[in-house]
Amino acid sequence: MPTSTQPRDAGNAAGHPFEGTRRKVRAHLTQNEALVFEKSSPGKKAYKMPPLDVPEVDPNTLLGKAARADLGLMPELSEIEIIRHFTRLSTWNYAIDLGMYPLGSCTMKYNPRVNEFVARLEGIAEAHPYQPESLSQGALEVIRLLKSCLLDITGMDAITLQPAAGAHGEFTGILLVRAYHQSKGNPRTKVIIPDSAHGTNPATAAICGYQVENLRSNSLGMVDVAQLERIVTEETAALMLTNPSTIGVFESEIHKIADVLHAKGALLYMDGANMNALVGKTRPGDFGVDVMHLNLHKTFSTPHGGGGPGSGPVAVKKILEPFLPTPVVVEDPPDEHGRRTLRLDYDRPQSVGRVRMFYGNFGMFVRALAYIMANGPDGLRQTTEDAVLNANYIRKNLEDVYELPYRTPTLHEVVFSDRRQTQKGVKTGDIAKRLIDYGFHPYTTSFPLIVPGALMIEPTESESKEELDLFIDAMRQIAREAEENPELVLNAPHATRISRLDEVLAARKPVLRYTRPASEKP
Amino acid sequence: MRYLPKSPGERLEMLKQIGASSIDDLFSTIPQEYRLERDLEVPRQMGESEIVEYFRNAAQKSAAGYTSFLGAGAYRHYRPVVIDSLVQRGEFLTSYTPYQAEITQGTLQAIFEFQTMICELTGMEIANASMYDGSTGAAESVSMAVRITHRSGVLVARTVHPEYREVMQTYAQHQGLAAQPLPYGEDGRLDLAALEQSVNEQTACVLIQSPNFFGVIEDIPAIAEIAHKKGALLIVSIAEAISLGVVRPPAEADIVSMEAQSFGVALSYGGPYCGVIAAKEKYLRQMPGRLVGETVDKEGRRGFVLTLSTREQHIRREKATSNICTNQALVALMATIFLTVYGKEGMRELALHNLAKASYAAQQFSSVGGARLLFANAPRFHEFVLQTSESPQQLNQQLLKQKVIGGLPLDRWYPELGNASLWCTTELNTREQIDHAASLLQHAPEEALTRA
Numbered sequence: 001m002p003t004s005t006q007p008r009d010a011g012n013a014a015g016h017p018f019e020g021t022r023r024k025v026r027a028h029l030t031q032n033e034a035l036v037f038e039k040s041s042p043g044k045k046a047y048k049m050p051p052l053d054v055p056e057v058d059p060n061t062l063l064g065k066a067a068r069a070d071l072g073l074m075p076e077l078s079e080i081e082i083i084r085h086f087t088r089l090s091t092w093n094y095a096i097d098l099g100m101y102p103l104g105s106c107t108m109k110y111n112p113r114v115n116e117f118v119a120r121l122e123g124i125a126e127a128h129p130y131q132p133e134s135l136s137q138g139a140l141e142v143i144r145l146l147k148s149c150l151l152d153i154t155g156m157d158a159i160t161l162q163p164a165a166g167a168h169g170e171f172t173g174i175l176l177v178r179a180y181h182q183s184k185g186n187p188r189t190k191v192i193i194p195d196s197a198h199g200t201n202p203a204t205a206a207i208c209g210y211q212v213e214n215l216r217s218n219s220l221g222m223v224d225v226a227q228l229e230r231i232v233t234e235e236t237a238a239l240m241l242t243n244p245s246t247i248g249v250f251e252s253e254i255h256k257i258a259d260v261l262h263a264k265g266a267l268l269y270m271d272g273a274n275m276n277a278l279v280g281k282t283r284p285g286d287f288g289v290d291v292m293h294l295n296l297h298k299t300f301s302t303p304h305g306g307g308g309p310g311s312g313p314v315a316v317k318k319i320l321e322p323f324l325p326t327p328v329v330v331e332d333p334p335d336e337h338g339r340r341t342l343r344l345d346y347d348r349p350q351s352v353g354r355v356r357m358f359y360g361n362f363g364m365f366v367r368a369l370a371y372i373m374a375n376g377p378d379g380l381r382q383t384t385e386d387a388v389l390n391a392n393y394i395r396k397n398l399e400d401v402y403e404l405p406y407r408t409p410t411l412h413e414v415v416f417s418d419r420r421q422t423q424k425g426v427k428t429g430d431i432a433k434r435l436i437d438y439g440f441h442p443y444t445t446s447f448p449l450i451v452p453g454a455l456m457i458e459p460t461e462s463e464s465k466e467e468l469d470l471f472i473d474a475m476r477q478i479a480r481e482a483e484e485n486p487e488l489v490l491n492a493p494h495a496t497r498i499s500r501l502d503e504v505l506a507a508r509k510p511v512l513r514y515t516r517p518a519s520e521k522p
Numbered sequence: 523m524r525y526l527p528k529s530p531g532e533r534l535e536m537l538k539q540i541g542a543s544s545i546d547d548l549f550s551t552i553p554q555e556y557r558l559e560r561d562l563e564v565p566r567q568m569g570e571s572e573i574v575e576y577f578r579n580a581a582q583k584s585a586a587g588y589t590s591f592l593g594a595g596a597y598r599h600y601r602p603v604v605i606d607s608l609v610q611r612g613e614f615l616t617s618y619t620p621y622q623a624e625i626t627q628g629t630l631q632a633i634f635e636f637q638t639m640i641c642e643l644t645g646m647e648i649a650n651a652s653m654y655d656g657s658t659g660a661a662e663s664v665s666m667a668v669r670i671t672h673r674s675g676v677l678v679a680r681t682v683h684p685e686y687r688e689v690m691q692t693y694a695q696h697q698g699l700a701a702q703p704l705p706y707g708e709d710g711r712l713d714l715a716a717l718e719q720s721v722n723e724q725t726a727c728v729l730i731q732s733p734n735f736f737g738v739i740e741d742i743p744a745i746a747e748i749a750h751k752k753g754a755l756l757i758v759s760i761a762e763a764i765s766l767g768v769v770r771p772p773a774e775a776d777i778v779s780m781e782a783q784s785f786g787v788a789l790s791y792g793g794p795y796c797g798v799i800a801a802k803e804k805y806l807r808q809m810p811g812r813l814v815g816e817t818v819d820k821e822g823r824r825g826f827v828l829t830l831s832t833r834e835q836h837i838r839r840e841k842a843t844s845n846i847c848t849n850q851a852l853v854a855l856m857a858t859i860f861l862t863v864y865g866k867e868g869m870r871e872l873a874l875h876n877l878a879k880a881s882y883a884a885q886q887f888s889s890v891g892g893a894r895l896l897f898a899n900a901p902r903f904h905e906f907v908l909q910t911s912e913s914p915q916q917l918n919q920q921l922l923k924q925k926v927i928g929g930l931p932l933d934r935w936y937p938e939l940g941n942a943s944l945w946c947t948t949e950l951n952t953r954e955q956i957d958h959a960a961s962l963l964q965h966a967p968e969e970a971l972t973r974a
Contacts, residue, residue: 036635036862047602047868052875053953054882059768062877063901066739068770072642074866082862083604086855089628090613093620097612110525111616114570119790120606123581128592129792130930131585132922138583139791145565152563164654164793165848167835178696203835203845207665209696212840250551280562281549287556297848305609305852306629307619307812308652309794325692353692357595357657357685358792366577373576376567379523385545386526389536392548396540409551433624442622447836464527465536496624498819506817506829510806512648513638 019480020473024099025439027495033088036075037514046079073516092497093306094441100467102394104413104444104456105198105246107276107298112374115301115367124366129358133343139362140342143329146369150294153380154272155285156315160324162360166273169293169312170204170240172325175352176291176316177238177267178208179323183350184265188237194223196247196448198271201240210237217450221247221406229260236266238291243284244274246448246456248391248410258288267291275299276460277388277412280381284315291316296361300368311364322350327359386461387412390468394457397472401479405451412460418453426482426489428453433500434481434492438474523567589955590927591883593905593946594735595656595683595761596792597784599872600950602863605786605856614855619812619848623827629851630826633814636798636858643763643861643869644778645771646800651812651828652854653846656781657686659797660729660759661693662810662844663779666799667727667755668699669808669843675725676701677754679712681734683761684935690729704728710738710897710907718748725754732758732772733765736944737880737905738897746774764948765903767873777801786860787853796853807833810844873903875949880904883947883956890964896942905946907932907939912966914943920966926959 059067077085094101101108119125127139147159163169174191181187191205194215202212213231218224222245232239239261244250251257258268270284270292276299278284284292296302296311304310316324327344334340344359375383388411395404395414402416418428432442432455444456459468481488493499528536533545542548549557568576590598609615613628620626620633633651640649653659664676676694678687680703687703694701704720707713712730721728728749732740742758749756758772760780772778783795801809807830815829835842864872884906888895896907910917914931921928929943936942947956 033631035631035638037638040865042866044865045867046604046863046865047872049868049871049875049949052878054878054956057874057878057881059874059877062881063739063769065743066741066770066901068766068768068870071767071866071869074639074642074869075862076865076867077862079604079863082859083608085862086608086614086632086859087611089631090608090611092626092628092631093613093617094622094625095613096616101618103618106618108618112525114573116610116615118574118577120788121577121581123584123586124577125788125790126586126598127584127791128590128598128789128927129596130592130594131588131590131927132918134922135583135585135588135927136791138580141583142577142580149562149564164658165846167845167847168654168658171845175692175696199834199836199839199842200845200847202840203838203842206840206842207693207697207845209698252551252553254556255553280558282552282556282558286558287553303615303852304618305615305850306617306626306855307851308848309654309850309853310848311794353695354685354688355658355692356655356689356793357683361793362791363788363794370573370577373565373568373573374525374570375523375564377561377564379526379567380562380564382523382526385548386528386533388548389533389540389545392540392542393536409548411548411551432622436622436625441618441625461526465532467527493624497627498624498823498825499821501623501819501825501827502817503827503829506815506827507832510648510813510829511816512634512806512813512829513641514634 018477020476024470030091030497031088033085035514036077036085037073039081040076042076044076044078046077046082099439100459100463100471101441102443102457102459102471103441104415104458105273106444107458107460108304109301109460110462111301111303112371115370118370119363119366137342140329142366142369144331144342146365149372150313150315153279154292154315155283157318158321158324159313159315161313161365162325162356163312163314164356164361165308165310166293166295166312167200167204168355169314170200170271171207172314172355173269173291173293174204174208176320176323177269179352180320181237189235191237192231192239194241196221196245196450197240197242198273201271205240220408221245221450222249223251223257225253225256225260228257232260232264232266234264236264238267238269240269240271242271242274244277244411247406247415247451248413249408250411254287273298274412277384279384280377281384291320296364296368301371302364302367309361309364311361323352325353325355326351383461390459390461390463393468394459394472398475401476402455413456413458415451416455417451418455421482422453424482424486426486428455430489430492431455431478434478434489435474436493437495440471440474585927588925588927591929591945591947591959592927594930594944595685596789597762597948598789598950599764599784599948601786601788602860604863605859608859609852609856614852620828623825627825630814632855632858633851634816634826636854637814639858639861640798640800643766643771644780644800645773646778647803648806649798649800650809651814652849653797653799653811654850655793655795655797656759656761656779657689659779659799660686661690663757663777663799664690664694664727664729665697666777666808666810667757670805671726671755673724673726674699677704677720677725677728679704679730681706681712681736682729682731682759683735686759709900710736711740711900712745714744714748717745721749721752721754723752725752727755727757729757729759731761733762733903733905736897736907737902738900739769739903742772743774762903764873764876767869768877769903776805782857785857787856794850794853796850796857808843811846812849872949876904879947879949879951880906886956886960887963890960893963904948905944907942907944910941913941917966921962924962926962
């Protein structure tokens, strides 16, 4: 049970006086709340079933040995207690709705509320995946329009919306690569992955049956084209590249990279995690990418929801289209009245198969399309420009206090290192935790792996100049604290409900579920 | 653009500070030849009212107002309104994966509660924080069993949801797994004799579904015994989680993969849903996906963290248990709230209503001319297979005229069953709807004759 909840100072308990504007946070009380199981008592209810209008049945008669005797430890609470329980829990979370979320490579942007509203319209929320196609024209039209928008945004030829998340999209994309090579007679054996890549890339290549070949970045943190040329062979299936890279830099030699691969028959896969830097300004399809995934929960504003659901469409060039997962939405030629009908096509003999039941996370398609509509072409371009402007503004205002390992111009994110602060024993993770005390979510720590002690900052377009200035002030203050009073940073956060948790204990003696104390067992 | 919080003046001021003369300076690393010099071909910027109007129109071209008897892996249940009001709180909706435990205790505690309830319902010892859905969860369970047993044979009951089987096949194809289908017997349950013959020392796992795709409940203790005799693991997939309110949990299984859509998650034309894997504790290290564990902070206060991440891709890269990164946190939260609302008594009452409706509907539908109940003697939950004299496609065309969506035709996957269709009733189907459908079924053959 949480006990002490003494409010602690959100700021500099014993540190350097704060310089700049500090009106972001002040400590406030939060409610304690036990687990639902600890709050339950037998006989409380939060539901009322309507009267049963068909004859009652005896489960023992109908199910025999398969009948269940008892449900075990399930909660028993009233409605008001449930509302308070989850509302109290919610107040323990940080969220975009509360402030800036500078998580590099995660693109934590504003999640528009109209997206949520339209996704809940009855004809959309209650649509059954097997309802007749004649009664699904609205849903199929949403899919068709979103596909056409995403195709123009990426400059690709065909797309599947079936993958449930980014990593699932990668899986689908590499399956497509494999099927393509297979159709040429040899699936090939290797996938090349730069050392700056997301962890999902090598994990994906491995589950698709490929050996991972590591590609070291050059001194600018970019693909070493000469080295790439040396290792690409007729056994290379693809290069999985993130562009802009995980240090936020556009691979300006992208056309050479594509040429090197294509000369050996290998394909260029692009991890679209950083697409927020490109929308409306340049298109992967135009710079040589053969297959890529998008993250609707990053670039297209669908909510992260505390870790999901995501959605990871995969866009491809013509050569990969025959292999897309089934089914695909197709439009039949107009009938005699000029009416066009959409339908699901399952007759795809070369398809890699299904990667998910039904058609994907349709609810996320609705939200992404609403976002595109709210922006239009001008809004999407301005969004990209603002995201890049924000990142460069942060870079400019912090580069004198934090080490910038790569000085290459960056787009939507900037990666510093903790090299200066480690001289006082303060590491990126500590700075991140101290940021919490100043009312911000931490940036991404210790990634990409090519930057030791990385601070990876992606502000997105959703931050005002005011919020950015508060962030910059907080980061500069922490740099001073690291210099003058490192203990303050090392023990952060000071203002949260709980302090740093014992992660070693959690992993050594895993407690993954509640069990009733022995004294309370019936 | 209304989502962008900057004035033109602020943009200029920021550019000036950066030392850029125009925004294009910041994009100078993109080679000129690849810059897009035209507007994207997407709908023009729309007002909120126009967006709502567009989706209202789309929503009207749907099955709203129809009576539905569709199930087959996506189930229509009542969703208590508190679910949507709670999950739309920005603190849940717009929060990131809870890697920073100090400021995400809300999500973490809710997932811990979710894991606990899933264990209680399934009879397993551990559960993860959720998977994409039931189909990918089943596929990942198979990979998990292969890692545990170091064997490569996979036996899959034909009564597992056909789309789950397709997904499993997609996952398995490049991992050197040999998947073999297992037939069903006359009662619609897994053919135990065939299982006994097929399972051997190379079998990593037997994958079944219960209630199975025909709505029939499998004999899990018997199947487990046969699988375990040869050292194979038993994976039980559950597509209709409400069944657990009244159906015995698959406690003999080694791994349970469940789709939790029925727990308060909208049908939403097929997603997002919420898979989850539960298992025996000894298989913890091979579990894919995120796990939330209990621990203490420096002052000894209870708190929750994502734990055992050394299994995961961001640490292990190509040696990870899976490439999965996201879970379905918000959907798992919906399920948690749903389970808290219905609770210990409600889950049972709800399941009993489903059982009673299906029992009544099966009786009404099969007592009319031309329709026969298949697998009539096996225990069922709330789905059943009807065999009709007419093709279900033709029959459904008739029913649609009366605003009734009939059962799902099965010929696509089970041609041997002839004119068979899969029907589902939940607590939302009223007696009136069932009686109406029964009378339509009764008259359909006559109408067909008239047409002929």
